[in-house]
Amino acid sequence: MPTNATIGSRRRRLAAACVLWAVSGLNAVTAQPAHHDEPHPQAAAALQHVQVADPASGRVYELLLSQPDKPAPAAGYAVVYLFDGNRSAPKALAWLRAHDLADRVLVVGVGYPDTADFDVARRYQDLTPTAAPDHPGSGQAGAFLDFIETQVKPRIARRYRIDPARAALFGHSLGGLTVLYALTRNPARYSAYFAASPSLWWHEGDLIAPLRQRARRDDCGAGQRRDVVITVGREEQPLDQTPTDPPERRAKLARRRMVDNAATAADILGGCAAFDIDYQILPGADHGAALPAGLYHALAHWMDKDSAAPMP
Numbered sequence: 001m002p003t004n005a006t007i008g009s010r011r012r013r014l015a016a017a018c019v020l021w022a023v024s025g026l027n028a029v030t031a032q033p034a035h036h037d038e039p040h041p042q043a044a045a046a047l048q049h050v051q052v053a054d055p056a057s058g059r060v061y062e063l064l065l066s067q068p069d070k071p072a073p074a075a076g077y078a079v080v081y082l083f084d085g086n087r088s089a090p091k092a093l094a095w096l097r098a099h100d101l102a103d104r105v106l107v108v109g110v111g112y113p114d115t116a117d118f119d120v121a122r123r124y125q126d127l128t129p130t131a132a133p134d135h136p137g138s139g140q141a142g143a144f145l146d147f148i149e150t151q152v153k154p155r156i157a158r159r160y161r162i163d164p165a166r167a168a169l170f171g172h173s174l175g176g177l178t179v180l181y182a183l184t185r186n187p188a189r190y191s192a193y194f195a196a197s198p199s200l201w202w203h204e205g206d207l208i209a210p211l212r213q214r215a216r217r218d219d220c221g222a223g224q225r226r227d228v229v230i231t232v233g234r235e236e237q238p239l240d241q242t243p244t245d246p247p248e249r250r251a252k253l254a255r256r257r258m259v260d261n262a263a264t265a266a267d268i269l270g271g272c273a274a275f276d277i278d279y280q281i282l283p284g285a286d287h288g289a290a291l292p293a294g295l296y297h298a299l300a301h302w303m304d305k306d307s308a309a310p311m312p
Contacts, residue, residue: 038292043094044116051113052155054147057140059122063152064089064109066102068160077106078166079156080299081148081190083127083175085109086116091292092170095299105303108156110148127174129181130203141178142185149189165224168192168302172291174199176230177207180265183228184210187274192227192302196294197236197287200261208261211268221273228269229278229301231294232262233285258287 047064054061064085068077082088089109096102112119124135131139156162169190171179176198183193184207200207214220236258259281266279278301282293 038091039116040090040094043097044090047089047093047107047109052151054143054151056143056147060113061147061152062086062111062113063155064107064111065156066093066096066107068103068106070103072161073104073163075166076161076163078104078168079106079108079162080168080170080194080302081152082107082109082295083169083171083178084118084123085111087111087118088170088172088291088295091295092299095296099303101303106156106160106162108152110152123174127171127178128202129178130206132203141181145178145182145185145189166191168194168227168298170194170196170295170298171198172196172294173287174202176294177202180211180230181207183226183269184214187214187226188223190226191224192229192298194229194231194295194298194302195262195265196231196298197233197258197290198230198262198265199256199258200265201256201258205261208264208268211265215268215272215275217272220275223274225274225276227278227302227305228266228275229280229294229298230262230266231280231282231290231297232259233282233287233290233293234259235284235286236290 046067048067050063050065052061052063053059062085066089080092082092086109089107089111092109093102093107096105096107112122121137124138125140126144127141128135128138129141153167167190169179169182169192171177171194173196176195177200179193179195180198180200182189187193237253237256237260263279266277269275270277280294280297282290282297285293
């Protein structure tokens with residue numbers, strides 16, 4: 001059993017590693033668009049790609065799976081499921097490898113065939129809880145989450161020995177929105193929820209009400225506590241905007257209120273005893289930079305809470 005001093009040391013070391021990785025992987029975290037961050041080619045090459053069709057919709061997805069070199073721990077592998085897996089899974093595996101955790105935590109990226117980046121059209125289908133008129137086909141996040149539950153998770157459980165008490169879900173932007181939506185639907189599906197820069201502005205902010213309803217339920221304090229990590233880049237809603245910022249950018253940032261909305265979500269969910277909330281504003285990070293920085297912070301937080309996690 002680790003001592004309080006050991007746990008405190010782990011917390012400090014993982015937190016420092018998170019900051020260093022966020023900076024080194026972004027070539028100056030500030031103002032870098034998503035496609036300029038570190039691609040981690042070695043980690044990407046180590047992931048196995050498996051295509052899976054959703055029998056309900058007929059759409060094909062691509063799973064990006066890590067391949068641990070050692071047998072599963074006694075309790076089984078912890079698993080992190082990641083939306084936009086083509087982009088996020090290599091980052092997660094690279095971070096876990098750097099911290100000697102890749103043989104304890106299984107990476108399962110849920111992505112799309114024929115891309116190493118984002119599939120924008122399908123993101124609007126899969127990562128939006130409600131339909132918006134200007135995005136035909138949007139509003140199918142519920143069906144997408146059910147596909148992961150009924151098709152992806154059983155496939156992973158057949159292939160690997162996993163720890164059912166250690167499953168995390170990560171998403172960024174619309175993916176972060178869908179992570180919080182998943183929490184409102186059925187919190188028991190995952191033990192940890194990682195929402196990076198959640199797009200809570202979607203459809204005039206209509207996920208805020210379900211978040212309040214979930215936090216106010218009579219049974220909200222019952223059962224296993226769930227980790228909820230919400231991160232957002234400081235530059236997504238800067239305190240001061242320079243006169244050189246394009247007017248359309250200033251208007252967009254003001255309209256979307258990314259930092260305010262993330263803080264509101266954290267405050268709402270903090271009212272439920274079942275949720276262990278970690279809310280972080282990422283210094284210097286814009287929306288693109290907040291993907292890797294938020295992912296690394298969430299993994300560091302999660303591993304810090306695992307008293308069995310080995311340290312590098």
